[in-house]
Amino acid sequence: MIFFNLIQFVLRTYCVEGVSYYKEYSDRLFENKPRMFDQKLLTIFSIISVTLIVSIDGAPKKILIPVATQLVNIATQGKTPISTPIQKTQKILSNPAKGTSTGYRKQSTGYHKSSDPLLQKTILSTLTKPKAPTYKAAVVEVNPVARGDTIEGVAKVTKQVVDIIESKDLNGVDIVVLPEGILNTANTAIPLPNSTLYCDDPNADAVLRKLSCAAQKAKKYVVINLYANEKDEHFSTHLYNMAIVFDRQGTVIAKYRKYHLFGERGVERPKVPDLTTFTTDFGVTFGVAICFDLMFANPMETLIAHGIKNFVYPTYWFSGLPYLSSAQYQQSWAYANNVNLLAANTNAPNIGCSGSGIYSGRSGALEVFVSLTPATKVLIADVPTNVSADHSGKMKPIKKLMANEKLSKSRSISTQDVANFGREDFSKYSMKFLDFSNNPIQTGEICIDDFCCEYSIEVSDLGQLKGKSSYSYAISVFHDLRHFKDKNTSKAGQDVCSLIACIKNSKENCGIMIPISKVHHRYNFKKIQLETKLPKTHMKVMPSTLSTDLQPFQANDFDFKLSEIKEANKYAASLSLNSPKQDLFTFAIFSRDYDRDSA
Incomplete structure (x- = not known):
């Protein structure tokens, strides 16, 4: 088995990555020229590699089939997935100052090399027609039961998050977003495995296994945030503030590395912003951002320019009065861009952190929660898949929500604590x-x-x-x-x-x-x-x-x-x-x- 794993690694490294690099090179070389001949060469190279894999009999074939699948996927990515011309797409994606290429980590102009070509997607290829007029979304403002700066603290908060994901309060929810910075800190960063189904991976960190299994058990899309150590293609380790998205089977379908860091010593940022998207089984494509990213143009404006109208947003936002309190800025941003925003903030009122919501463009907040006392709160709303161009339709009043009794952890809070909001x-x-x-x-x-x-x-x-x-x-x-x-x-x-x-x-x-x-x-x-x-x-x-x-x-x-x-x-x-x-x-x-x- 060790021998066959070695074969798989070699094929992944030299066949899959080779095809991927060759495709990137040809994309730039043939930017404004016909690509028929180039695509034929790419296809021939892939067929040869796949034939070698398929010709192996027995158990090794099962091991190597995923490699063959990756090669086929890469080879067939040469065609533009929708009617947008290649020339127009490349023009947009090749200028880092105004917007870069996209997908799950991999960027088609080669700015950032993905370690898993199977998950490469472009913004354009993920846009689909929603299957219903609304989807049911949840965001959770979490007051963590412990600090994630020790192994014991990480374990306690992980259990808290798993309990929330599997809670009856989330019954019927399609997608749930959890806050930034609650699971761990930079000094308790978690190594990312090469697999995508952490629940079945004995080599995956216990935190990732439990969260993957929770998403699988709850049968819903789950967005988490944590500090993660990731190896690049040269086996160098990089520390990122990262959002990870699980689908209903607990499989990782998207990762996003925070680009605009705020006082996060030792944490790296990508050379250019990741333009990460993922498409759900209810037909909605989401973009991803984390906290301070919302203050700047990219990556969100590039995604919006490509038609993304729904965003998941874990945050650890320190509110500043009178213009930059958390829920206030979330609604302002969603309104100005006329997009849906699912925003989950960490609850720590003693340092000015509270304010989460579900916002729908010009209709404003569908649900919003701000607390001056420690609390954990689940917000749920039916979010329209087609964002209204104005707020002329019927609107229900914003709910001034109190802490959820089942999921809250309360203690007394002084006037001095309230005064800790930034100014x-x-x-x-x-x-x-x-x-x-x-x-x-x-x-x-x-x-x-x-x-x-x-x-x-x-x-x-x-x-x-x-x-x-x-x-x-x-x-x-x-x-x-x-x-x-x-x-x-x-x-x-x-x-x-x-x-x-x-x-x-x-x-x-x-x-x-x-x-x-x-x-x-x-x-x-x-x-x-x-x-x-x-x-x-x-x-x-x-x-x-x-x-x-x-x-x-x-x-x-x-x-x-x-x-x-x-x-x-x-x-x-x-x-x-x-x-x-x-x-x-x-x-x-x-x-x-x-x-x-x-x-």
């Missing part, structure tokens, strides 16, 4: 504090250089309430580079035109929460209209809304418009309130200008 650095913001007590109607304009924010606001003043505190409000404008706490992180081009809550009329006192039990909503906002113009660059402009209980507004509570001013080479953006609001914390036009990003 924006307002030193480079221009602000105007609004005095509604003297004038319930406020209009004007604030500019930074040639970036201006026009506002028109009307309130009714409900007066002070004894024993309670009220927010004051300011127009807040930013047009600069945003700095992050992690000094190794790129500075982000950012533009903001906003109305935000403050506890006093000073920059240092804006974006700070008043404990919910102590707040009195003095001002009822009857009208808010914000308008701005932005230079036409590679950017994403989005509405950003937040209530004082840290939940995004319902999508039909506001109206967001973005249009192009061709003669001025600018965008015009406006955000208006559709219905009166008392619990307003943030109401903003928030733009990420990717062209201004710098190291």
